[in-house]
């Protein structure tokens with residue numbers, strides 16, 4: 009293990025990256041691997057043994073004793089199974105071994121991973137296959153090999169497989185379009201992603217005292233603290249000492265893993281923070297985001313804290329999202345969504361912009377679906393996160409360009425507005441072509457799009473699979489239409505004009521939180537899928553099955569299975585939440601309140617002994633609390649019945665709908681009753697840490 013403290017020297021020291029490969033592999037093998045990474049083509053199996061052996065030697069130097077294929081099943085978290093490198097050579101001696109076969113392919117038992125009916129339990133075999141485009145790394149004594157995971161019959165059981173297929177689809181059609189503009193050299197177009205990660209940090213002691221956090225990742229009860237985020241004093245505020253130490257250690261761990269952790273700051277809600285990395289190619293960016301989330305949790309524990317990644321740990325204050333910054337660039341690093349100084353003249357940029365506009369409009373439902381979950385339902389549509397309606401913000405400058413194209417007018421770009429701060433030491437600089445719009449779910453931010461509906465805890469594969477495939481489809485249609493046209497210039501302008509005209513309804517630069525927008529969006533015919541359960545079915549809508557199958561991203565069977573898993577997961581989460589509420593109400597809250605009532609009753613007794621003393625207040629408190637306890641008890645019984653009823657539906661989709669329509673309202677009522685008790689109960693009797701303690705105790 010490296011011991012230097014120099015950040016440039018340490019960076020990526022636990023990663024089997026480019027430079028390590030170059031130094032340790034024969035030239036021809038190294039070049040073959042690099043070709044595989046650049047083109048996305050299959051690895052040459054004859055070099056696998058050489059790579060495996062070099063990887064093993066390097067990993068052992070880093071302190072590794074085991075290796076694991078690391079994959080992303082449909083559970084939403086990552087999976088790993090560790091094998092030691094040891095291999096016996098006699099009864100008393102072992103050597104460290106790792107073969108090309110073990111590197112390229114693993115065979116974990118797949119029977120306990122969700123497959124949505126794809127893999128009957130009698131066919132338990134699953135395969136993991138190395139993704140050479142995402143680097144292997146050493147962590148906690150194991151060599152981690154990023155892999156794709158599929159069933160014995162070849163269906164994807166993970167998120168990485170369709171992601172890689174979607175990258176190929178986008179690249180294929182983007183290269184076709186680039187050829188039309190005379191680009192003869194680009195072989196591959198990649199999507200780049202920077203995932204900004206929001207999270208909460210709370211004290212481990214407080215966490216351990218709340219079963220709702222333990223079982224569900226969020227608080228199911230809790231009256232608001234006197235202070236929440238009203239003063240906006242947390243956003244970008246100075247870092248508390250404990251938090252700052254945590255962040256410093258987190259950065260170092262991430263840098264060792266070759267993750268470009270760049271920006272860190274406090275977020276809007278008390279005890280909420282954010283980390284933003286520098287962007288990377290999408291499959292690597294996703295692996296790194298998953299590693300970042302894991303590392304956050306691990307480092308927090310070391311500092312006596314717990315990192316909450318749930319979308320809504322606390323009611324009444326902001327939840328956490330993950331801004332998915334997304335762009336497309338060529339293999340030589342040219343960003344295809346960079347407008348340049350005069351966007352109106354940049355036909356190629358406008359065509360790629362049109363492709364995204366069309367994709368977002370045509371597949372609004374899929375984008376909404378890609379972020380749909382029980383936990384993200386608490387954010388989307390609430391007044392802090394983008395609404396559940398998908399629309400695009402492109403800024404005033406570009407809107408002007410698009411409007412004039414649609415109207416068939418010349419666009420007179422105003423001389424770029426210059427921002428002058430009137431401070432002599434700061435030079436004037438050109439204003440960003442886009443101002444910030446915090447309320448748009450999908451915003452153009454200069455040279456990339458920022459998809460903001462994504463939830464903090466989710467694997468961002470699905471949003472990117474949808475984006476890549478939908479844009480691939482726009483580009484396919486464009487290339488089909490333009491290839492072979494005699495007058496390309498005229499044809500492309502006409503295509504851009506037609507595309508903007510047909511899809512301009514999806515562009516909205518105004519306030520996405522306003523009620524007027526909801527009405528306006530309805531007039532424009534935009535979808536408003538308010539809840540996850542309403543969004544899930546669109547995965548297998550005929551137009552979407554066609555999209556995914558035609559681009560070879562997911563088969564009908566894979567889509568059907570994923571739809572089932574989404575519903576199943578939703579149902580399970582709600583069932584656990586309902587059971588946890590029942591448990592806490594009966595075992596924590598009601599007994600605690602009764603103990604307090606008994607104390608107040610003693611006060612009444614004592615006061616009764618003194619003639620003329622009033623115990624009006626004590627009577628009122630007892631009567632109020634006692635009636636709330638009864639209410640809570642009745643609601644608990646009711647919740648039990650509704651949850652059991654919903655869970656007993658034979659059809660998983662009906663069951664999920666029943667949880668949404670019948671169970672959630674009772675959960676909300678039960679919460680109201682318990683939160684009301686909190687207001688009348690003495691602090692010493694309250695059985696769990698309050699919102700105030702949870703969100704303000706980390707100093």
Ligand code: ADP
Nearest residue numbers: 200201202203284285286287333334335453456
């Ligand atoms: P902003 O100020 O608009 O938030 P930043 O430059 O701070 O923009 O970037 C925010 C996130 O977007 C970072 O994670 C950054 O790496 C990422 N990002 C920047 N450029 C690109 C790009 N071309 N593709 C994908 N992500 C990008």
Ligand code: MG
Nearest residue numbers: 204331333458
């Ligand atoms: Mg951002």
